Amino acid sequence: MTRLIIRRVLWTVPVILLVILMTFLLMRQIEGNPFRHSERAIPESIQRNLEAKYGLDDPWYVQYVRYVRDVATFDLGPSLVLRNRDVNDIVREHFPPSLELGALAMLFALVFGIPLGLLAALRANKWPDYSAMVVANVGFAVPSFLVATLLIYFFAVRWGDIFDVPTSGWDTWQSKILPTIALGLGPMAYFARLTRGSVLETLQQDYIRTARAKGLRRRRVVVVHTLRNSLIPVVTAAGPILGFLITGSFVIEQIFAIPGIGRYYVTAVTARDYSVVMGLTVLLAMIVIIANMVVDILYGILDPRTREAR
Amino acid sequence: MRITTRALVAAAIAGSFAVLAAGCGGGGAGSNGGGPIDQVITINWGTEPPSLDPGLATDTTSADVLLNIMDPLVKLGDDLEPVPNLAKSWDISQDGKTVTFHLRDDGRWTNGDPVTAHDFEWSWKRTISPDLAADYAYQFFGIVGASEYNSCESGCAAMRDKVGIKALDDTTLRVELTSPQPWFVQQVAHTSFLAVNRATVEKYGNKWTEAGNIVTDGPFRLARWDHNSRLDLAKWNDWRNADTVKLKRINGRMISEGTTAVQAYEAGEIDMTAGLPPEELPRLKDTDAYSQYPGLGTYYYGLNVKTIPDVNQRRAMAMAIDRRTIIDNIAQADQLPATGFTPQGMPGFDEINPDSQWLPAAGDIDQAKELMSKVANPNKNISLLINDSPGHREIAVAVQAMWKELGLNVTIRQQEWAQFLEFLGPPPDASVDAYRLGWIGDYVDAMNFLELWTCKSGNNNSNYCDPSYDALVAKARQTEDNTERYKIYAQLEDKLYGENGAVPIVPIYWYTYVQLERPTIKDSLNVNLLSQTDYSKVEEVEPS
């Protein structure tokens, strides 16, 4: 077990290097001048000054090595566009809101999705099942920008007098409600369906029948045996869901004016802010890798069947 | 069992409602929203200012903040003439090449230091220096020795001393220009010419603009700056003119999505939006809060003179555009249909404007077709390049339909900003036949607009080159007398849009700025032609 973990952890290093290399090369392929933001052209001498200042006049492999060295010391470099800020600062200030948004959405998805799926499975093919699945399917299918728009429209415009919920910013806890729902609805639906399917399958297993035949109370059967085993696919799905949360947050952050990483990313690519794009991509990649690693390890722990098969 | 699961679900739903209910009455993020008159307002800056370093700031948001926390030498009056501010007066020498500013002695920095002419000398030279790599260093290139210093690679210290900026004493600043530039004093109102506190910059380096470090000298100080989230200003009670400042605090949000901003305004979270999305205009136009200001800018479609060489085709394309329809149905902010390049509001407009026959407000499709028929080898496949901001697409689609009537097959290529700029060059990429752009005045003289079309201009994306045009521009630069100069400007406009005009670009409209403002601040809030607001003159009053 420990060997597995150590090996997985060690493997992240070349992975990160690969991510950096790919991002680096890709960014250099995009045409565009990171220093020209307005229609006004930049005089030659100033362009040269800027390139010298940020080391952009060195050949690409020199820049790459320098960048890798900096990353190793956790120095993600200065922003090319926001002249008084470093990428480290940007990450430090804008990562927490995104992380919080993602965590809240994930929490929302789990807290409402799993019980919903459980309910649907236990009342399979009767009304609670049908209605729960309708909710789940609609929640999964409707794109989150529409969900966000509808939420804003109803809670802030139509019923603005009853609910006092801000629709932008991320300071008060009320401002966090709508974005969380908008981002978390899709994953919630997904978890609901997943839980339902998994519980249904588990319920057919022989050991459940055995438990019931032994005369155990339904509640114990459900909670102790069914739920725990059904949650394995849910745990597996958490990895890709995390990816979804990260990408979905780009749109949600824009709509709700949340000062997170997602919003910064799009603007940075648009503005050709190489260092910010590289820094954020590396960061996001590390998150996804670590999350996948955790999920894999968890999976290995939770499901003893997989330990030998691997 | 049954009870448990259902109870779980029911409890969750009930719980969330309870939570929401607890949330109501909580109030927004500290704004007025129709509350008591307490001289605290919440505005929307729109976006995060990329930099509050006057040497590095190039965009309007940073300029907006800087002009309220710093003390420029001169400010622009209502008619955009320079008025004394920190400089109580200035002299211009006989030959027009030396400008001497006389500063007041009561300017102060927030750390207690006095503001002196030495601060200005040091700051201006810093902006010109190659180390800072300032985008707007070129604004100083009219000063003796500036462009040499900026491009120096060795012996820079000596070059620095040769730059024509000298503080003769604490209150006298002498500037030597390479040629007489009648608009120089107006240019000094720009943020690049603000002073910075040397001790602070040297102490904190790159981070000197953070809220905890920054030292300013203007009516407001930077109270709080949460990046990409909010930027608050508070009245500085030790400013030399503090008793004239009514507002106590300006809280600023950063909502870039126009629809979200309108939403926030209507929810009482902010007192002022920054601009309005065109789609909301029909609904908001007649409300109390709607405000409109003329702007000094031109929205235009540039043509590639090399791929559309026949002037009749260019004229036809200009005439085919129904500006009224675009303004009334798409832009919807009562912009002015452009009849020349220099926008209305520019001093001397009446003398300069050609009221061109090639730019009819409602378009003249019949005349345009006639012109088109005179074209021997028309370029029928037009590639129109636009950037992907909202609003440009709609106008492009409308123009595409209008040019279709001339038999032109228009392909709209939409690119995101940085790539778009690459394609524009100059020189523009060969695949570009037409492109969309706007030009907003940096300073208040038509030279700012007309010099764009010289052969070597870094902003001439049309391949238009006429040596006689360049000669006139050079002559105008040397002409001090305003009336004489306006005559030359008129000649320049004539070269572009007169009877024999080359029409290298097709102006569509002149900008206006629109936004929503609370009735309590509506009348005192004034956005000038360059879209700047002086908050030291704003106050909240009872709505009348």
Add this chain to the structure above:
Amino acid sequence: MSSTPQEHGVGLAPLRQRKERRYPTPPDGVQTDAGAPIRASSLWRDAWYRYIRNRAAVIAGVAFLVLVAYCLIWPIVSPYDPYAVDFSQASDGPSLAHPFGTDQFGRDLFTRTALGGRVSIGIGFAATFVILTIGVTYGAIAGFLGGFVDNGLMRVLDALYGLPYLPFAIIVLAIFGGGNFWTMVVALSIASWFTTARIVRGQIITLKENDYVRAAHAVGARWLRVLGRHLLPNTLGVLVIAVFLELPGVILGEAFLSFIGLGISPPDASWGSMAQDGYRAYRTAPHIIIVPSVAIAYLILCANFIADGLRDALDPRTRET
């Protein structure tokens, strides 16, 4: 985001066992003797009959075909020119003349939604196809060859897994300069094929170990035959399901990218770019954003139910309580 076949258990039962399990009801009511096999039935016919019995899946299938027909046919027969600008009719709500209303230019939304559907569904299928092709090839090579090659390929895959999909899509779009059909396909598929590769590899490995494959080997069948007769048909089922599972993710991805502004250039439209146009007008003309969003949701719902139906049809072990 797609769900994996692990939702319902791993893989499919092998062919030979299936034949002994159960039989579909013959449609023409042929009488049989008790105990005797009715007819030699294939995997696909079994699956078809099971699929037909699933009401939701059938409805979804029909709905999907209706949607595709609408997108392909309506723009050809529509009386409205989807590119004509007519401001006198701008932003009108749904009416008899315009069932979906008009947009800010006065263009009929019913027609534009069909056109947008061509683009969105087209991109969806094209990207899914690319994802599957790359994923299957990669996974098959890894699963089939096994050993050192498999190990290496999987480690590289782990590395690639770390590439966050949307940021890379954005970068790719920026490289190619904004959206047209094929750049969107590339952008959406470049970082999305990893899961498919993993699944296919897992599938191949599982099937390789299966008794019947060993049996085939023992009888002397060559690898190609094993591949052709046994492995691929089983995997095919998984792949068909995978198409309808990946589709929602790709469609949503395209919608997101267009919504951020990196999508299809005007005057062409995809549902995502139509939604972006509509967002700014949602207070005055909400139908402009609602129509394409509902279209997206409709397609995703259909794809989900079809995928569920297919999965139930192809995997007999799932029963309803």
